[in-house]
Amino acid sequence: MRRNTTLPTLDPLVHEPARLRVLAVLAMVESADFMFLLRQAELSRGNLSVQMTRLEEANLVVATKNVVAGRVRTSYRLTDAGLAALRTYRSAMREILAAIP
Amino acid sequence: MRTPETRLFQSSWADGSLDLVAGTAVVMIGVGFWLDLVWTTAVAPPLALTGWYVLHGRVVAPRAGRAVLRRDRRERSRRELGWSVGLGTLVLVLTVVAAVLHPDRASDAVDGLPAVLVALLSGVSAVLTRSSRFAWYAAVLAVAGVLTVLVGAGPGAPLVLGGAVAATTGAILLGRFLADTRETEE
Numbered sequence: 001m002r003r004n005t006t007l008p009t010l011d012p013l014v015h016e017p018a019r020l021r022v023l024a025v026l027a028m029v030e031s032a033d034f035m036f037l038l039r040q041a042e043l044s045r046g047n048l049s050v051q052m053t054r055l056e057e058a059n060l061v062v063a064t065k066n067v068v069a070g071r072v073r074t075s076y077r078l079t080d081a082g083l084a085a086l087r088t089y090r091s092a093m094r095e096i097l098a099a100i101p
Numbered sequence: 102m103r104t105p106e107t108r109l110f111q112s113s114w115a116d117g118s119l120d121l122v123a124g125t126a127v128v129m130i131g132v133g134f135w136l137d138l139v140w141t142t143a144v145a146p147p148l149a150l151t152g153w154y155v156l157h158g159r160v161v162a163p164r165a166g167r168a169v170l171r172r173d174r175r176e177r178s179r180r181e182l183g184w185s186v187g188l189g190t191l192v193l194v195l196t197v198v199a200a201v202l203h204p205d206r207a208s209d210a211v212d213g214l215p216a217v218l219v220a221l222l223s224g225v226s227a228v229l230t231r232s233s234r235f236a237w238y239a240a241v242l243a244v245a246g247v248l249t250v251l252v253g254a255g256p257g258a259p260l261v262l263g264g265a266v267a268a269t270t271g272a273i274l275l276g277r278f279l280a281d282t283r284e285t286e287e
Contacts (some may be wrong), residue, residue, distance in 0.1 A: 028106045029168040100150025
């Protein structure tokens, strides 16, 4: 049976606060490395690492590894699917917020 | 209202390294004027640029991380830099024209000119980095430049004062940044 819901559903993958912060930071730049995301999203190293793996698995971000001065530097970029997911989330959230009198 | 993207862009200039290095260079030039070592005017800017590149690359970037800005932001910065260079050239040309037309007044005002020109550069930096503190440095330099003409303190004093304000602010900001960001790289 089809549910006739009043409010749109939010994608839990995007809605989780830590992931939402990371996705929002990535939406503001072309690409960013792990340290930049760590500072801007204000997450712990372990938490960020876990969230980035989930976002990569969901194909919302893509990671590129480069070796600079003998150190591995991972750079992340939002994919087209990631940007689309963020835009869908924004319109859903706007609808939900519009319900507040 | 500042957008999150503007705040993010501003935050990339908030570590104080630019203030510290540029301020030190301005102090160097000011001291050069005092000691009649005018060659410091030619040496200080490339030295500052190299110094900032090394300081930012070795100390700031490993802690703050690196990001490639969005294309629209990069194009806006490029456009603003173009306008700033145009404005700077216009001011220089107008200054030269004024000096040729009124040589008597120009000789009185010449002591304040270096500080006013550096103030102009600082104002441009305020626009380019969206950081109001560079506008404050510009104001300090401009006021000190005018005062030096009035009291006859020579061209070095306003540069040393303005440069010291910027360098001290930069040192404080960099100190705070280093205290807040102990972890480096991955």
